[in-house]
Amino acid sequence: MKEVIDLAGTDPRGKEAVCPHSKDIMAQVWHAVQEESCMTVSDFMLRRGTVGLSSCQGLDAVETIGLEMGRLLGWSIGEWKSQVEDYRSIVDLRTRFKGPN
DSSP: OHHHHHHHTTSGGGGSBSOTTOOOBHHHHHHHHHHHOOOSHHHIIIIIOSGGGSTTTTTTTHHHHHHHHHHHHTOOHHHHHHHHHHHHHHHHHHHHHHOOO
16 A cells, blocks of 8 residues: 555646545556556456445446556557446446346
8 A cells, every 4th residue: 555655646646536436546546557467447446446346336437547547558549448348348247147226
């Protein structure tokens, strides 16, 4: 966690929340990609951060996180779209599997 806090101090965007429903910040995305070899949006959303567990299941943040990961990893627009859609598909499956409350 100290590494994330230190990273957040290097750029004002690092302290920005990635989603209004989660406490995750942009520096967590940077750390996951740079230090933990996080290569997919789904990996960050469901393993490296907590945004995928928030009330919106990360759907309010998936594009923002995908754009930032794409910037760091050099993704094309096509790869970014694929990453976002893959995550949305996972959320859809989770919702279907869970069923009505």
